[in-house]
Amino acid sequence: MILEAIHIILPILIVIASIYAVLLKDLIAAAIAVSAMSLMLSLEFYILQAPDVAIAEAGIGACLTTAILIIAIKATKRMEDET
């Protein structure tokens, strides 16, 4: 019962984080939202009984992806221009 509740709450949080990763104009904020999404995705993997994937997502998704994104934003520019 409680496990099912967790399986309902976590995907919703993931989707919310991903929506805001798209909507935010500040690319740094978008990168932070992607990182948060990745973190919760990893928790979801962990709860879906896949600890191997959770470690990989921790190392790659939550850490290195953010790092590369931030480096790329640093090399280009921060704000997404208003359309």
Add this chain to the structure above:
Amino acid sequence: MSEMSKIVRTISSISFPLIIIYGLYIISHGHLTPGGGFQGGAVVASGCAMILVAYGSIWTIGKMKEKNLSLLESIGAICFILLAIFGLGFGAVFFNNFLVGSDFLFGTIPSAGSTIANINTGGVIPLMNFAVGIKVIAGLFAIVLVMAHASSTREGKK
């Protein structure tokens, strides 16, 4: 301005060996606990990325050239594919786990069911873990290092 503050540097220095040894632990216990070559490699590469962010990419590239990293990655990949080809030589086909059951290196078979961690199992899998681990460490760190260095020397090029 390419270094972070003293506190961050000190903590990075302290936790760097811990992250490295922990990543190696994950690599070496890949066949027993969650983890393996990719995960452990990612952990160690992240640790190196921490040193990069704490000390700056110019300091880091003085310690570790990307050429050497590329070489290291090649060596890891060659080890991996040679282990696969050894399967052709010793056993019958590619990716044959020729060491399992041979009582040689990592050759024993664990008792069925729930066991405690016995590192001396898995046949060729731990060796492959190490090869892939070397490869992933060098590869991921090379990506971060090259990109960081390129972004920090942008003004110099223009």
Add this chain to the structure above:
Amino acid sequence: MIAFIITTILCFITYLILTTGSGTVGLWSIEEILLGLILSLIAGFVTRNVFIKKDLRMLNPIRWLIFVGYVVGPFFIGMAKANFDVAYRVITGKINPGIVKISPNLKTDLGITLLANSITLTPGTLSVDIDEETNDLYIHWINVKENTLKGDFVDCKYICGSFDKWIRRIAE
């Protein structure tokens, strides 16, 4: 060379702690110990220059004992106080913040780092910046007592309590 040996030993101990309960030689199996030795040699070789920089003061075991005593004793108590303080402020919303400067007169990097982290985790304070040369700390204080302000500096005892003495004993 010394740095290499020390780092290797530290890595080996960490590895042994991580792999307890694996066999019969003590708590470990013989293969585990061998593999751990090899891996910690590698890790020690890689990290020797980053981990230790000409500062071998922390080799003394007495300092470690004091450190453990510090963490369990005054530090934990301070931390508990801090949290009830923050809880109080979260609920009531009473804050009076400001950034102040203290000069704890600690020489080593490790000491100032320990102090800064302790301060971050204890009552109402948060280390914001550090002066790289003079080791002065800039502290965000959630509840500034205005009678303690003397020019730029604030006396250490209002913010760190007895921490700086402990840390001087540990790291200097």
Add this chain to the structure above:
Amino acid sequence: MIFNIPFIAVTALVLIGLYTVIFRRNLIKMVIGITIIQSGVNLFLITLGYRENSVAPIFTSLPPGTIVPEGMSFPVPQALTLTSIVIGVAVLALMLSLIIHIYRHYGTLDSKEIGGNEE
């Protein structure tokens, strides 16, 4: 027995990523969209391999009372997801390094301005 919420979340993630790639003009935003699609597909694979009241397919220190084939989640989707994650970071790194070069050449990240005068 819940109402397939994880599958719907997967669909939502894929669609959000696709939306980003189609409607957003910033190149880094598009890359973020691709990352989101990637996450969605990864989540899908893992979700397919989940069995109720199961544990991970690892025999070390197994919880007592686990039934061996039925009480374990599938190992194959997890292996596939590992591959997929590494592929994702490889693609991401390449895309971002190309974006850095594009910015150096064009001075902008707007996809419309960059590809605009194509014959």
Add this chain to the structure above:
Amino acid sequence: MWFDYLIYILLAIGVFFNILGGFGLLRFPDVYTRLHAGTKCTTFGSIFITGSVIILGLKMWYLGSTDGSILAIHTAGALVAILLTNPTGAHAIARAAHKSGVKPVGAVVDSLQTKSLKHNVNKKIIETKKMEEEK
């Protein structure tokens, strides 16, 4: 079993502080005060929750399971890692916030601001001196 009650109590304290951290994150007005809530409360709550897990592991070990010791030691490792990295992260965020120009809301005193001002003034003086010397 008083052990179980101890575990429950520790868990309850930990959960309370973690939720308090989240609550404080929403309630406080600026970055620095939010850092107070977000770092301190969650670290403290984590200590209690991991502490309860450690006690559980020790209890299992006492009851004769080797797994218990592994549980206790690894959880302690996680705790050490949290204690090592969390305050440093908070410090890095605070420094970054201050350098990127976020000012503390309702600050009584801000000596870092004056310091950086002074620093800038000094830099300008030195630069102008150099320029004059070059001329």
Add this chain to the structure above:
Amino acid sequence: MSKRNFAAVVFFLVIAVFFFFSALMMHPFGVPEKADMDDEIIKGVQIETGTNNGVTSVVFDYRGFDTLGEATILFTAVAGVIMVFRRLKQ
């Protein structure tokens, strides 16, 4: 809304509807219908490959060639990144 965006929204909605229905038509969450291959692997992990971790045995033994491909992809990406940021001859 331009003509392009209107068309995009329409076709996007079509795709969304189909994906949504496919999500509803999947097997119930947590109850897979068939499990031949994975059950076979789980049974054979300890005997055939000598490992305790099923995922690692799948990654390196049963589907080792995928892993070779994955390692190759990382190698390719690193080669590509280094090549893209190489120093050009003037």
Add this chain to the structure above:
Amino acid sequence: MSMLETLLGTFQTGSGFWNPIVWIIVAALVFLITYILRGFGNKKYKKGTEQVKSFLSGNPEYEKEKMHVKGSNLFWGFTESLKWIFDILHKMHTGNISDYVLWFVIVMAVLFLLVGLM
């Protein structure tokens, strides 16, 4: 017919055959005839006389570079008369990555409607 096929046809389709060797012989014959015809005219060709210069209704000859018919000028009439089609085609190729992905989505949606609903 079948006799002829086996003799000549090196390549049989469902309804006929084709022999490239014959083609080559024909091409060679044509080339030979052309060469002979060219030989007739070649006798009267003298270098350095008026004969060599091109005659443009008495106008002076342009420079070499201007004489060259540019690639985009070729088939000008064809493209001009079908301008509306090519305009549409030009509009399709925006060079914008989002549009590329949008075309993918459109094809996918159409295929979904065709395959999924029927």
Add this chain to the structure above:
Amino acid sequence: MNIIDFLLQHSPALIVAIPLLGAFLTPLISRINNKARNIFVILILGLTTSIVFLLANDVFAGNIHTYVFGSQDLALPIVRILFEVDAMSAFMAIIGSILALVAVIYSWAFIKENTGLDKFYTLILLTTAGMFGMVLTGDMFNLFVFLEITSIASCALIAFWTNKGKSVEAGFKYIVISSIGALFLLFAIALLYGQYNALNIATLANAIQFSFLDKIALVLLIAAFAMKAGIVPMHMWLPDAYSKAPASVTIVLVGATQASLYGVFRVCFTLYGNTINLSPASIGWIIVLLGLITMLLGVAMALIQSDFKRLIAFSAVAEIGFMFLGIGAGLTVLGNAEMMAAIGIPAMSGGVFHIMNDALDIGLLFLVAGAIYYATRETSLDKLGGLARNMKYTTVFFIIGLFAVSGIPPMNGFASKLLIYESTFQLNPILSIVAILSSIMLLAVFVKVFHSVFLGPSLPKFKEVKEVPKSMLIAMGIIASIIIVFGLFPELIINNIVEPAVSALVNYGDYIREVIPTFTGGI
């Protein structure tokens, strides 16, 4: 044990493993010497090519090779990765090996003056290995992995000239397109896996019920592969990528595109072969229509281009339409034995033969374009002119390519196009009329190029232009001679290579029965 037997037995694995090993070794060897590296790469590709021919020789005799990684037994259910080589796979592998070998020989001189050459050769080897893996594998996820290898490596290769903004941009477009395509491919694979708990193509083909989810997966698979193959209207990345890449990369890219095309055919014929005619909306007709649009639009766009390489790229799009037309016509009559023998087999052999012809023709034209770029540093048709005086051999090669691509006898393009025209005429006359029309327009396009680049007065700025180096001429000569041989003796090729490949596609039952002996479908 005989060495040939040993090689033959392990050839499916070796074909992929040797280029990979070569790619991993190239950075090490290029530290020694640059020339050693070039020779090493050519040796590796030569070895691979010879093994490919060894395998193909055996496969065209009618055997299907299976190779299980990790263990030799083929017990059910299939848990290991399986390589399954039938004649179609061997056919594609031959194309890939020829193209890669030619590309490496060509680039010896072509990109000699650039930096970063060790990475360049590494990536070429990796692209080739990915191509081989894609066409040889019998496992869906493995297909995805090799698709990604191919696309990532070729993306980096497209952006090789990083000092040009356009080529970096083309590389970025390519990677976005291919990663999105690959992700939807993975989604489709996951859908199939979730239903049938299998990844092997044969096992899946045995189990597929053509339910709603299967339809979704089919659409995703076709759309993703078609986008990677450059079908209109998803072709727009292709001119960008082809025209901005170095010529020796483009020729490898042609091979990669055709590997994606192979993906479409493998999915339609083998994976869904048993059930594809259950769909009321015939997939075959959809593919035929896509092929028609592709032909017309590609050739129309090619007519108005003013850039040499971009023009050839659009004509490559048109050529892909021919293959889709031929093989789609075969797919419409799949399962109907009489129609298959009358229409399907000729149409499909035309289509399959055209895959090889397209690779050779378009490859030759791109190499010529690269040679002209090498000599003059110019690709715009408006600025080029009168080059026939300076570059005689190149002109001859271009004429050969022109004749071949527009289907003029006695080149190879004519044979395959004739087969397609005749058989599709029986299916529906409009199809063949459209095909002939676009073929004529293709001729017009290349006459334009020939006129404006090679003919005309010799321009003063190209006075100093010389013939290109020998290695480039050798590379072009290899392809040109293959084209002429294929054109002169098409029956030989069709009987020995194309017919087995076509029958491998049509008799999909054999492919499945090789793994699952109890399978009852198929012809």
Add this chain to the structure above:
Amino acid sequence: MMEFFNEYLIVLIALLISIAMAIIRVIKGPTAPDRIVGLDTINTIVIVGMVVFGTAFNEIIYIDVAIVYALLSFISTLFIAKYLEGGDF
């Protein structure tokens, strides 16, 4: 045994509520440092959640993942902080 461990699952739900609050801060925070504070909080809570879940399912080996998180989550924070400080990498 299972009934006792389910207490930990209730703790997990409470932690999820806390995560939701931090998510609100991440998406709402007016400046970038606010968002990082939220991210940092999520990090810590996720680590604790992992420990709790591993205990709840009596899987000792799962705790390793939590240690990885505790060590690595710090790094992404550092990267963003360094960006905001304004220095080159």
